[in-house]
Amino acid sequence: MSTDTPDPRDAPDPGPGEAVACTRLTYSFGETTAVDALDLTVREGEVFGLLGPNGAGKTTAIRCVTTLLPVSAGLVRVFGHDAAKDRMAVRRLLGYVPQQLSADSGLTGRENVALFARVFDVPRRERAARVAEALAAVDLADAADRLAGTYSGGMVRRLELAQALVSAPRLLILDEPTIGLDPIARTGVWDHINAVRAATGMTVLVTTHYMDEADQYCDRVGLMHRGRIRALGTPGELRRGLAERRGTDTEPTLEDVFRDIAGSGLDDNTAGGFRDVRSTRRTARRVG
Structure with a gap:
């Protein structure tokens, strides 16, 4: 390794209060670099928004954090656990709602959540109570014994939230939840x-x-483009920063900041492809 490129595994341990710490995280699909030496910290207890155009690398980064993709270069820590070395320890701390629908329409709401309780290794003696608590938390107790295929789009997304919450996660990861x-x-x-x-x-x-x-x-957002964070701060800080750069007294919207950082978002070199678009549209049709 070049002396100009520090080994991310030499990075100091994450400080107190850090839920996620990515250091020079890099992931490529063939010759396409989806995540490019990403440095990112999510503080414990906050709601952190990872924004960016299609193909910016957001979902790939999240899949590395959740251990669904291997951390092939760089370092990811979740509450201090190395996502490459301690995958099971990381998974026990997570709840994950992906873009693609994960609920089974042929099962009841209760059965769907119970399945995830088993997947996440919730102790058998606690499962029934934890399933009931998760369903109640998303206001689905009354519909728990109906087939998920009869749920509205909003109910399906709440059911998937219950699936993610049944393991009482310290970190909830939501990829386009609405x-x-x-x-x-x-x-x-x-x-x-x-x-x-x-x-x-x-x-x-x-x-x-x-x-x-x-x-x-x-609480904070990171604007990601071409595999890296290009702007980071509270929504208010980012809006005021753009106003200062433009020299205007009128505060822009967060969408204005998004456009300023990412441009049109229709770059031919982004990592998102036909399958990503098809999958997203399929999900939107099913929940809509």
């Missing part, structure tokens, strides 16, 4: 996320293309 939902259903999902967060103090890492959601619900 994709395809109407504004009322989106607000409902966030109300339940915030209620659980207030009760448990869990950390939330979320990706979203809805700038109003990021502005309203995220």
Whole structure:
């Protein structure tokens, strides 16, 4: 390794209060670099929004944090655990709601959550109570014994949130959790996320293309483009920073900041491809 490129494994241990610490995280698909020497810290207890255009590397980075992709270069720590060396320890700390639908329409809501309780190794003697608690937390107790295939889009997303919460995670990771939902259903999902967060103090890492959601619900946001964080701060800090750069007294929106950092987002060299677009559209159709 070149002396100009420090080994990320020589980095100091994460400081107190750090839920996620990525140091020079790099991941490539063939010749395409999706995540490029990413440095990112998520503080314990905060809601952190990872924003960026399609193909910016957000989902790839999240899959490295969740251990769904191997950390081939760089370092990822989750509450101090090395995601490459201590994968099971990391997984026990996580709840994950992916872009793609994970609920089974042929099972009841209760059966779906119970399945995840087994997957996340919730002790057998605690499963029934934990499943009931997770369903109650997202206001699905009354619909728990209906087939998930009869649920509305907003109910399906809340069911998937219950699946992620059944293991009582310290870190909840949400990849486009409200994709395809109407504004009322989106607000409902966030109300339940915030209620659980207030009760448990869990950390939330979320990706979203809805700038109003990021502005309203995220304590800090990182704007990612071409595999790296290009801007980082509270939504207010980023909006005021753009106003200063433009020399205007009118504060721009977070969407203005997004456009300023990422441009059109229609770059031909981004990592997102046909399969990503097809998958996202399929999810939006099913929950919509």
